[in-house]
Amino acid sequence: MNVAELAKILDAKVLNPEADTAKEVKSGYVCDLLSWVMAKGAPGTAWITVMNHMNVIAVATLLDMACVILPENIDIGEETLSRATEEDIPVLCSGKTSYELAGLLFAQGIPNPVK
Amino acid sequence: MPLIAEVFEVKKDDFVSAGEVSAKIKRTLKKLGVDSAVLRRISVCSYEVELNLVIHSLGGTIDFSVDQDGVTLLVKDCGPGIPDLNLAMREGWSTAPESVRTMGFGAGMGLPNMKRNADEFDIQSTVGVGTEILMKFHLK
Ligand SMILES: Nc1ncnc2c1ncn2[C@@H]1O[C@H](COP(=O)(O)OP(=O)(O)OP(=O)(O)O)[C@@H](O)[C@H]1O
Ligand SMILES: [Mg+2]
Numbered sequence: 001m002n003v004a005e006l007a008k009i010l011d012a013k014v015l016n017p018e019a020d021t022a023k024e025v026k027s028g029y030v031c032d033l034l035s036w037v038m039a040k041g042a043p044g045t046a047w048i049t050v051m052n053h054m055n056v057i058a059v060a061t062l063l064d065m066a067c068v069i070l071p072e073n074i075d076i077g078e079e080t081l082s083r084a085t086e087e088d089i090p091v092l093c094s095g096k097t098s099y100e101l102a103g104l105l106f107a108q109g110i111p112n113p114v115k
Numbered sequence: 116m117p118l119i120a121e122v123f124e125v126k127k128d129d130f131v132s133a134g135e136v137s138a139k140i141k142r143t144l145k146k147l148g149v150d151s152a153v154l155r156r157i158s159v160c161s162y163e164v165e166l167n168l169v170i171h172s173l174g175g176t177i178d179f180s181v182d183q184d185g186v187t188l189l190v191k192d193c194g195p196g197i198p199d200l201n202l203a204m205r206e207g208w209s210t211a212p213e214s215v216r217t218m219g220f221g222a223g224m225g226l227p228n229m230k231r232n233a234d235e236f237d238i239q240s241t242v243g244v245g246t247e248i249l250m251k252f253h254l255k
Contacts, residue, residue: 062158
């Protein structure tokens, strides 16, 4: 499944459609502690987090993640979003909670990240 | 003779540019054709060490070099130093202030992440002087 297809399933909006939404989603993860994500995240991970600052994009970029998903309609600043676009990281935003989003990913058979 | 040798300065509390040194290092190594799995390990280490300089140190430098044998990150700061290295290396141990914990820092995972991802890892610290971390990554 790619990021665009995942966005549809999650009823999420891609905030920067200029970024590559054809990227394959290989795994899912939910965590708001950045170093914890650094330890567990992997290439192709769809990362659900309530954090919406620049360092989220840095972590997603350094690990070659598929996308970042913001739950509960959390907004992201203009500057952070344009960095995400520069780094080709799609940022999705949904009205659902992290719990619901993870449940939907899980139901699609998307596994935990594999290092 | 190193193929690449660069020194990056990292300032205390500079959250605006935090992560930029790691992004530059990644870009440079990607151009050199470094394997993506090795590149990710280097990125984890450079990012963790860079953020520790921003959050915990009074400022420092990341000395980045590449030669035939591999990639080296030599990181030095001007204090305050770490009183107990065994404690600092423990997963979950952190002195990060509340202000940065609300941003998602302070899991106490940075140093353990570096140790796990570097092929060689060495840390020395003297209170009142500073901390020095050496990390090496072998290139096949
Ligand atoms: N350059 C440094 N100067 C002084 N103290 C440091 C430095 N780097 C790390 N420390 C100390 O070691 C502790 C553990 O560092 P580590 O990177 O493992 O966790 P953290 O930075 O607190 O949280 P995280 O990295 O998970 O966001 C820090 O909380 C701090 O007390
Ligand atoms: Mg740290």
